Amino acid sequence: MKVSVLSEELIIPSCATPSNLNTYRLSFIDQQLPPYYIPLILYYTYHESSTITQATMTIKLKTALSQTLAHFYPLAGRLVKNQNTIDCADQGVWFSVARVESSLLDIIKCPMIEELNQLVSVGIGSSYTEEQLAIQVNLFDCGGIAIGVCVSHRIADACSFSSFVSHWFAKAKGEISLNGPVLDSAALFPPMESHEYSRNPKDPTGQAPLQSLVTKRFEFSSLAINKLKREVIKDSSTVVNPTKVEVVTALIWKCGTEALDDCKGSVAFHAVNFRRKMEPPLEDHQFGNIFQMASAVTNQTADMAGLVAELRGSFGKIDSGYLKSLTGENGVEIAKANFKQIGKVMIQEGVGVFRFSSWCRFSVNEGDFGWGKPVWISSADFNDENCIILIDSRFDDGIEAWVVMDEEHMKKFEQNAELLAIMAS
Structure with a gap:
């Protein structure tokens, strides 16, 4: 091309x-x-x-x-x-x-x-x-x-x-x-007087060199997602009506953890848009970074039902009470602690870190500028190890996952038998 x-x-x-x-x-x-x-x-x-x-x-x-x-x-x-x-x-x-x-x-x-x-x-x-x-x-x-x-x-x-x-x-x-x-x-979340982002994106501490990272797309059809949902419901007495984002996140988290070398356990951080969780709710067109990272922990023996339960529990912690404290007197320290947690976990030996962000259900998916709606929406390459973006599929009610991993870990991940079986559904 x-x-x-x-x-x-x-x-x-x-x-x-x-x-x-x-x-x-x-x-x-x-x-x-x-x-x-x-x-x-x-x-x-x-x-x-x-x-x-x-x-x-x-x-x-x-x-x-x-x-x-x-x-x-x-x-x-x-x-x-x-x-x-x-x-x-x-x-x-x-x-x-x-x-x-x-x-x-x-x-x-x-x-x-x-x-x-x-x-x-x-x-x-x-x-x-x-x-x-x-x-x-x-x-x-x-x-x-x-x-x-x-x-x-x-x-x-x-x-x-x-x-x-x-x-x-x-x-x-x-x-x-x-x-x-x-x-x-800035009025909702007043800034610190002096603050510069501490990590050099060209040399991210604790991450593999950028040249060893690869980005790949994985497609999950609505049939595959429904299969995952049935599996979770069958194996869990507590999880009701799992969402497509929850089950796809859980599967990638599980298979990704298994692909890491000498991994004793892992943490999944998931961006949670809290505009509508605020009291009173914020508008969708509230501009800026209006999210916090939910964190869930697992070991390599956890099943899908357990992972979905962990994810749902972590999402639930970012509630109106938490958000009230975020806009309160100690809001800066609470926000800083939320992001610093990722850095602390990243330097722990034997612990894998995965960061998820969902773009599903956003209005951009209907982006008609006079020539009809898009036939496809994609991301491109972005060098951020173990980072996953979830996007609505344009072909059915499925999800496309854009996954960034170390090259060697990616080879193991894409050959995972459970992942291949679900994607073939």
């Missing part, structure tokens, strides 16, 4: 950001996040009956992006050197257009990570830059389009990312009445 960049430019907000909004403060939860990028690619096929050309859609996307950035103005800013604030002087978002000499459907039928990486902006990955957002529109020979979007995790979580993309695409369709983002997370 050959990808040639046709144009590159900065897109600035359609309206100048007021001077009183030129400094956007990160919340103390934002401050705990590493300055690496979350990649997302949305794929759209072209129908011969359509009268909209690739050139027209590219212009619509540029115009709508400029209009959207007037509301999501921190994304057009730059992270200042102390990493605690965003300078919102309308510096702009990097926007590139590329020609792809391939069929979009061929990419979807047999995706290769090395090729998907070419569909997101060059230079976006785990390395730190001051830019908050980068976009690459890929024009396929078949007439289809793939839109690669990368956002800094320092400023936004997956829900905020989804809210931005949904707003952008709605603007491209000509919708006028839209809910803009709520940009006051």
Whole structure:
């Protein structure tokens, strides 16, 4: 697959950001996040009956992006050197257009990570830059389009990312009445006066060298997930109505633990979006990193039912009482402890650490910008060992899991008999 960049430019907000909004403060939860990028690619096929050309859609996307950035103005800013604030002087978002000499459907039928990486902006990955957002529109020979979007995790979580993309695409369709983002997370979770993320993403302590990591996609159909659910219900007297995210997380956690060398046990950390758990609930378009990490512990002998029970119990701890304390007087220390727990576990000998994030049920999955809904949504390569992203399957009510592991561990993981049996269901 050959990808040639046709144009590159900065897109600035359609309206100048007021001077009183030129400094956007990160919340103390934002401050705990590493300055690496979350990649997302949305794929759209072209129908011969359509009268909209690739050139027209590219212009619509540029115009709508400029209009959207007037509301999501921190994304057009730059992270200042102390990493605690965003300078919102309308510096702009990097926007590139590329020609792809391939069929979009061929990419979807047999995706290769090395090729998907070419569909997101060059230079976006785990390395730190001051830019908050980068976009690459890929024009396929078949007439289809793939839109690669990368956002800094320092400023936004997956829900905020989804809210931005949904707003952008709605603007491209000509919708006028839209809910803009709520940009006051620093008021909810006041930041520390001075804080810099301590881990160098190019040399993450306790992790394998980045060059030994590989990213692979694993598909779980609705039939396979229902099989897992029946297995859990049969073996458990306490777990009722397990969710698809719970059972897929449990299976990957179990098989991943078995793939690690000399592993005595493992911990699964799972990001929990708590917008709707707050009292009163926050809106889905509350911008920023509005999540905490639930943690569950297991050993290599645990069965699926036991793992689901552990996960559900860990999710349940992030309740209204916990969140009340998070916004209280000692909220900073509680948030710091939540993230520091990952680092402490990572340096324990013989303990595996897996980090999960679910993008299921987010509005971005319905991202229609005037050319229909995406036929597929994918991630790309991201160097973060034992990190797993779960995305809704576009083909049924299944899940696609994007898994990053050490190369040798990945070989054992993908050959796990239990994993292969479920995926073959």
